Amino acid sequence: MNHPLLSDAEIIAAWQANAAPWTKAVRNGDIESRRLITDRAVVDAIVSRMPNLVLDVGCGEGWLARALSSRGISVIGIDVVPGLIERAQQAGGGEFRVAAYEELATGTLDVLVDLVVCNFSLIGKESVDGMIAAVKSMLHPRGTLVVQTLHPLIACGDQPYVDGWRAGSWAGFSKDFVRPAPWYFRTMENWTRLFTANGWHLEELREPIHPRTRKPASIVFIARML
């Protein structure tokens, strides 16, 4: 059995507890890897597919919607944390709704988009597995899925390279953060399987390089329905 603090439910609870400091950190540009590399990496990946309408799954306080809308791309953002959706709505740049990933599978969202993006928002287990399967029903034929996440080989650290729950940390963040969210580690093999087993063709895999470490700062999967 999983520890109760290592679960999809705990991820949501942790983010609910950190909506305010997270919004501040993102809007102040406090997170160096985002400011230097990964924000641009996800925007570039999306823009390369020239979508008109994007669904941002796990949109948080909405920075990506604002970045895309400034480039003429319409965005619908969903997040399960009301405190983040409220802040996104206040800042504008898209249409924002409170929704759990599980609701994507039930069709209650009723949207049809050109591209679905998940930017560092696939950190759980069952909810992610279900989302990758369900999201197809929200995409136009030939639509694209863009996922940016921690690079497995880098994020693995000294631990064994096997799928499993890992404890979170707010090391490097301000003292306002509490209750770090756990995350579910996936190997490259199993990320790839998650896509291909659900009928996706992996068109591109990008590894944005951190200018200081000269190693990947993240991994970006760009997939299309087969």
Add this chain to the structure above:
Amino acid sequence: MNHPLLSDAEIIAAWQANAAPWTKAVRNGDIESRRLITDRAVVDAIVSRMPNLVLDVGCGEGWLARALSSRGISVIGIDVVPGLIERAQQAGGGEFRVAAYEELATGTLDVLVDLVVCNFSLIGKESVDGMIAAVKSMLHPRGTLVVQTLHPLIACGDQPYVDGWRAGSWAGFSKDFVRPAPWYFRTMENWTRLFTANGWHLEELREPIHPRTRKPASIVFIARML
């Protein structure tokens, strides 16, 4: 300009110089990672696709052909090094021919197989790029390409994570080895691009785990024509 010792031509020259000690090392099981993990990994990947006829590109002294033929799979092996092909022919288990990767593109080989395998044999630059493009003409429709190679994130070591030539080493091998072959490092991003840009669908990516380090001992790409 590349250093003359960092080139596809130097790889071939180095292997020509090491045909005898290499054959001995493979047949004695001297290479721990092969004995423990990667030999089985490539056989499992091939068997999972149930081919009748396999083309082994860069077959060396022929161990893989013998392993597959013992499982009822027919094998044609090619290698550019005559000293390795002679030894493969003597040991049997397949049909072995001296051929450069470039000859795959010219159609002189005149074979049609169910599966092409490259087991630690894609270590060059231009020859590899050309091979991945050319090999399609030798495969039945829905045929499979299996490539096992060094895992980029592990093989990168402390160097910057960018494509480029690297010096070889025979560290850990017997004193009979001379003239280590250079190799061309490719990131995960560029391995994936090499496949997708040539019309391959990456069906699976496997990361056989080394039981001692608990990290990937190699990476196995399994691709099919789109």
